[in-house]
Amino acid sequence: MNSHAGPVSRRTLLAGAAALTAVSLTRCESISGAAPAFSTRLPETALNADGLTLEAAERPLSLPGNVTSVPAWIYGDTPFPVLRARAGERARIRLVNRLSEHTTIHWHGLRIPNAMDGVPYVTQLPVLPGEEFSYDFVPPDPGLFFFHPHCNTAEQFGRGLAGILIVDAPDEPVFDDDVLCVLKDWRVGADGGFLPFLTVEGAGRAGTFGDLRTTNLLVAPEIDVPAGANIRLRIVNLDPTRNGEIAIEGAEAFVIAIDGNAVTPFPLASWRLGPAMRVELAVRTAQDGARMRLLDYFAPQPVPLATLVARGTARHTGVFAPLRLRADHLPEPDIANATLREMTLTASAVATAYPDIAPIILPDGRSINLLDSLCVSPQTLWAIDGQTWPEQGHQNTPPPILRFARGETAYIEFFNGSRFPHPMHLHGHTFKVLSANTLPRPVHWADTVLVMPDERVRIAFVADNPGNWMLHCHIIEHQDTGMMAWFEVA
Numbered sequence: 001m002n003s004h005a006g007p008v009s010r011r012t013l014l015a016g017a018a019a020l021t022a023v024s025l026t027r028c029e030s031i032s033g034a035a036p037a038f039s040t041r042l043p044e045t046a047l048n049a050d051g052l053t054l055e056a057a058e059r060p061l062s063l064p065g066n067v068t069s070v071p072a073w074i075y076g077d078t079p080f081p082v083l084r085a086r087a088g089e090r091a092r093i094r095l096v097n098r099l100s101e102h103t104t105i106h107w108h109g110l111r112i113p114n115a116m117d118g119v120p121y122v123t124q125l126p127v128l129p130g131e132e133f134s135y136d137f138v139p140p141d142p143g144l145f146f147f148h149p150h151c152n153t154a155e156q157f158g159r160g161l162a163g164i165l166i167v168d169a170p171d172e173p174v175f176d177d178d179v180l181c182v183l184k185d186w187r188v189g190a191d192g193g194f195l196p197f198l199t200v201e202g203a204g205r206a207g208t209f210g211d212l213r214t215t216n217l218l219v220a221p222e223i224d225v226p227a228g229a230n231i232r233l234r235i236v237n238l239d240p241t242r243n244g245e246i247a248i249e250g251a252e253a254f255v256i257a258i259d260g261n262a263v264t265p266f267p268l269a270s271w272r273l274g275p276a277m278r279v280e281l282a283v284r285t286a287q288d289g290a291r292m293r294l295l296d297y298f299a300p301q302p303v304p305l306a307t308l309v310a311r312g313t314a315r316h317t318g319v320f321a322p323l324r325l326r327a328d329h330l331p332e333p334d335i336a337n338a339t340l341r342e343m344t345l346t347a348s349a350v351a352t353a354y355p356d357i358a359p360i361i362l363p364d365g366r367s368i369n370l371l372d373s374l375c376v377s378p379q380t381l382w383a384i385d386g387q388t389w390p391e392q393g394h395q396n397t398p399p400p401i402l403r404f405a406r407g408e409t410a411y412i413e414f415f416n417g418s419r420f421p422h423p424m425h426l427h428g429h430t431f432k433v434l435s436a437n438t439l440p441r442p443v444h445w446a447d448t449v450l451v452m453p454d455e456r457v458r459i460a461f462v463a464d465n466p467g468n469w470m471l472h473c474h475i476i477e478h479q480d481t482g483m484m485a486w487f488e489v490a
């Protein structure tokens with residue numbers, strides 16, 4: 001793909017990196033001790049043109065119930081740094097790679113230039129061990145975003161390499177409190193070490209689930225919030241596998257934003273939150289001492305994710321009617337003059353439930369029995385329009401699945417012909433979810449949309465950001481086993 005984008009030279013990519021006067025998130029302290037116990041709120045750092053450094057390194061991490069510690073890969077001292085930037089203002093981040101393998105940072109949901117998108121070999125050279133790379137961009141949209149590597153993603157993301165990016169508008173509405181809940185499962189074994197992040201059985205089905213569910217690195221934490229207050233609750237599904245059905249018990253709540261994009265507030269019954277998806281709520285908290293539970297109903301029994309505990313004198317008593325955060329500002333797709341392109345999501349192989357496993361049918365017609373050959377290259381499990389992303393695909397890139405002229409309306413119908421949901425994510429653009437015929441949801445802007453089994457979901461956007469952009473399932477094992485493609489905006 002470099003032939004489209006022009007050669008990417010390591011020299012030009014590294015130029016300027018040394019000039020950054022960085023505020024380091026890492027304190028370079030001894031890494032022999034395990035990370036400290038966590039507060040119920042993740043620490044925040046301002047992100048601006050002064051720049052800051054994210055040092056990707058292996059550090060011992062004590063997770064809840066984890067008597068030793070796991071060898072986490074994290075940015076800074078503890079997982080999930082929260083960076084806070086301003087829309088329209090320059091932000092600079094210096095990535096220093098202290099890992100034993102190459103990495104990059106992808107800024108999920110940000111409509112930034114292609115060269116800052118963090119896909120190795122596609123938008124930049126990989127950042128090799130000991131090297132660094134400076135990301136330098138102006139976030140155009142306010143919202144709730146996150147960032148993570150785009151290589152060996154199941155393992156790098158699974159070990160904790162991710163962070164949150166909140167971008168405030170100049171006139172960001174003020175709430176009585178602003179609470180972030182980052183949901184992430186961990187794959188921790190009985191011996192205290194990490195379990196495999198990718199399994200053939202999991203990758204061929206809904207994904208390999210973690211066995212330790214955390215919110216802000218804690219198990220169902222109790223988070224103090226002001227009583228009788230209007231608070232903003234930002235929920236990020238940072239898990240690479242798990243879908244949630246998010247609800248609140250004990251308080252009135254409205255959905256105010258989806259993937260960081262404002263919606264006309266509507267009452268929350270529950271909200272399906274696939275991997276990589278975010279939802280923001282306005283919540284009127286209860287009276288002093290009351291407990292409000294954040295629950296996941298996508299389970300045989302509701303799973304408590306966190307409890308908000310109201311403290312102090314009530315701040316509001318009137319009717320709770322949250323206002324819309326902001327007006328729409330994204331370019332409106334021209335559906336009437338666009339061509340609908342269907343995109344099918346299927347198993348390239350019929351990888352059904354282990355152990356009653358069916359033979360895998362490869363695209364060339366050969367069949368493989370997984371039981372006989374668990375060492376089969378898992379790259380062949382999933383496909384978009386019948387095409388699997390090939391092994392070493394970043395270096396041996398297939399042709400684009402779609403091409404758009406700059407400014408053209410992209411109008412796409414995803415059809416899920418498999419038994420499992422796929423949260424589909426497009427890089428570099430925010431799309432409008434127009435319709436879906438299984439899981440009801442309002443028309444809204446998003447960067448990731450859940451496509452349920454047998455479902456048809458239509459999206460559209462103006463392809464106005466030139467470059468080579470990835471399109472993939474955000475169940476990372478599906479992505480890593482073939483459910484990825486790219487589209488070109490030229």
Ligand SMILES: [Cu+2]
Nearest residue numbers: 422473475478
């Ligand atoms: Cu998928």
